[in-house]
Amino acid sequence: MYVGESPDVYDLSRLAEFGVGGADMASGESFGYIASALVFATFYMRTMLPLRIVAIASNVAFITYAAIDGLTPILILHGALLPLNLLRLLQIRDLTVQVEKAATHEFSARAILPFMRRRNLRASETLFSANDVAEELYYIVEGELFIPELQQAVGPGSFLGEIALFSSSGRRTATAIASTDCTVMSLGKKAVFAALLHSPQLGIHLLRVITVRMLENAGNRDQQLIPAEASGPTREPDGLLDRFGRKTTIAALVMLGLIPVVVAIYQPLYIVLDRDAAVTSWLNEATAPIAGTIEGFETRIGQQVDQTGVVATLADRSADRSGVIKAESHERRAEARLAQVKQYQDKVTRLAKEWSERRARYADGFRRDLDLDVQDLEHGLSLLKERVELAEASARRRRSLRVTGTASQADEDVATSSHRELQVSLTQMEKALERVRERRRLADQGVFLQQDGKVPEWSWRSIDEIELEAARANRAVSDAEEELNTAGSTLAEERKNLRMVSTASIHVPPSMTIWSTAIGNNSAVKQGDRLFSWIDCRVLLVDVPVTETLAALLREGMRATVLLDGDPTSYGATVLQTRGASSRIGRSELAGVSPGHKNWTAQALVSIKAGEASLQCPIGRRAFVSFPDIRLVQYLRAYMPGW
Structure with missing residues (x-):
């Protein structure tokens, strides 16, 4: 495969490898100058014979020039002109021979019949009348005409109306009436004069006929009306057209001219003769990811996959479910454990609530006692x-x-001592009152102190134990929930693994086309078995058998033209890759392979350009591919390196 080269840029050194540049380019130009000089020489010629010879030489020079430089229009033009000039040259040569023998041989009307027009007359129909303007010369093929003025009948092989064509008045001197159904040939006045230049025998024959007519009109008739096929020595055909036949000679010359035309139109010719291409696409295989039974396979060959991309489902009913069963059992135990712990949590919560209510009652009583103490103090x-x-x-x-x-x-x-004792008692009572008031203030803030400074057990011991047990219950609930989540995740993973080994969906990209199938619904398959193949009809390739020489000339991205059987549209394409005969891409990778491949043929894969006219997935359809950038001279140079 040739990669990494631009399809549109080539350096001169590479062109020189194939004989396109350098001295070959100069030789092509030299033939062009020679052809141009010969064309100029044709304008210098005064007579037709040398003009045609020089024109033929210029045709050959132009064909050589166009073949070397790949100028297709010039090749077609001069390929068509060459047989035409050869034909005209042969006609001039035949005319020269006829002129030389005109004096000794009778004239044959067959020479001018191809230039005359046929006309059919019914009996009693007038061909022309006296005093009519003479515009045509007539030749009788079948039937008989009567001339009343001469009381003569004119039969097959005779000319009529020749005198009026050459008279000064240009009018008919007699009337011609069909005695029977007749077939006559007519030649216009200008065509008659032109024929006289090219056919001396016609001029001599008309001169003889006019002489006879004048003698008959003068009453000195010496012989009957002379027919065109008058008696005389039978002439053997001497010209090339007479020797081989006009149709055979023309057909041979046309076929000779078609050779360069065909080479130009089917450029290059060896490509058409050397391959039988076929439309194809990349083939994609779908295999079974697991062992099981096919279900839901409704898509048939040739149908497109819907937008979901799911073609079928594989189900293995005998897959091992022990992992899922264990995970489900673990999850159920975790759920039961969580329910049990939550029940205990609810019980602790209720007990804490009860203790909170009891504590509130103790606190109210404690505050009331303090209030009474304050009042007493x-x-x-x-x-x-x-x-x-x-x-x-x-x-x-x-x-x-x-x-x-x-x-x-x-x-x-005694009185002073009593006063002092009472004063001390007053101070102590004031302090005691202050302490009780402080305890009351702290009780409003939820701090309960006894007279000895200690906290009563009802305010802390039971509630602390309950809160500790509630914390333990909450922790147990969290552990149970985590265990349940772990069990759920394990179960989900086991179910996923079970689905992976027991069920699988076969996916392909949407809008792809099913190409072939190896299975059907309820078919049992093993892992890795081939299920079906699919193609993308939007990616169309052409498998082209080519020679090893042509494969060496083709480059990735090079232009190509594809023409499908039965389709007049020409599709643009590019060369995707080339393979040698020993490394061709086969049916395992392509939807279709050209039947034209032989053991010795190489392979070129051509990609039809995206955006070309819509094709209805013509896989396997025969195609004709040409490579405009490859010229016949390039191929010959590559095929014969020493040439």
Whole structure:
């Protein structure tokens, strides 16, 4: 396969390898100059014979020039002109021979019959009348005409109307009436004059006929009307056209001219003769991913796959389900464990709620006790303040009485001591009241302190244990949920594995075409067995058998033209790859292979361009492929390197 080269850019060194550049290009141009000089020489010629000879030489030079440089229009033109000039040359040669022998041989009307027009007359129908303008010369093929003025009948092989064509008046001197059904040939006045230039025998014969007519009109008739096929020595055919026959000679010359035309039209000719191409596409095989039974295979050969891309399903009913069964059992145990733990969690939650309500009741009672303590202390404090005031007043009286001498010092000391004791008690009670108020304030904040500073057990011990147990229950629930999730994932994985080994969908890209099938519904297959093949009709290739020489000339991306049997449309294409005879791509990779391959033929794969006219998937259809960039000279140079 040839890759990595542009299809449109070639360097001169590579062209020189195939004999296209360098000296060969100069030789092609030299033939072009020679042909141009010969064309100029044709305008210099004064007579037809040398002109035709030079024209033939120029045709040959132009054909050589066009074949070397690959100029197809010029090749077609001069390939068609060459047999035409050869034919005209032979006609001029035959005319020369006829002129030389005109004086000694009688004229044969067969020479001008191809240029005359046929006309059929019924009996009693007038061919022309006297005094009519003469525009045609007549020749009688069948039947008989009567000339009233001469009281003569004219039969087959005779000319009529010749005198009027050459007279100064240009009018008929007599009338011609058909005595029977007649067939006559006519030649126009201008054509008669032209024929006289090319056929001296016709001129001599008409001169004789006119002379006879004038003698008859003058009453000095010496002989009967002379027919064109008058007696005389029978002439053997001397010209080439007479020797081989006009039709045979023309056919041979036309076929000679068609040779370069065919080479140009089916450029190059060896490509057509050397291959029998076929439309194909890449073949894709679908194999069984697992062992099982085919289900849902409804697509038939030639049908397109729908947009889902699913063609069939494989099911293995005997697949091992033990893994799924174990996973399902594990999941059920995990679900039961989670339900049990959640039940215990709910119980702990209810107990915590009950303990919370009980604690709230304890707290309310604790607060009420503190409120009562505060009230008692406040009341006692009020009474103690009054006693302090009374004791202070008594101590002052005792001091006054001691000063006046009515009381002793001892009485004053007792009163003062009592006042001080009551003052100490007041201070202590105030502090106790302050402590109780602080405990009450903390109780409103949820902090419960006993008189000794300790926290009562009802405020912390039971609820802490319950909260700890609730935490344990929540942890157990989380573990159970995680275990259940793990069991669910394991079950999903086991089910996935089971589906992979027990069921499988056969997918292909949407809109692909089923090409062949090896199975049907309910067919049992093994893993790796071939199920069906499919192709993409949007990617059309052409398998072209070619020679090894042509395969060496073709390059990836090179232009190609594809013509399908029964389709007049010409499709553009490019060369995809080439393979040698020993490495051809076969039926395992292509939907169709050309039947034209032989043991010695190479292979060229051509890709029809995307966007060309819509084709209805013509896989296997015969195709004709040409490569415009490959010229016949290139092929010959590559085939014969030393040439």
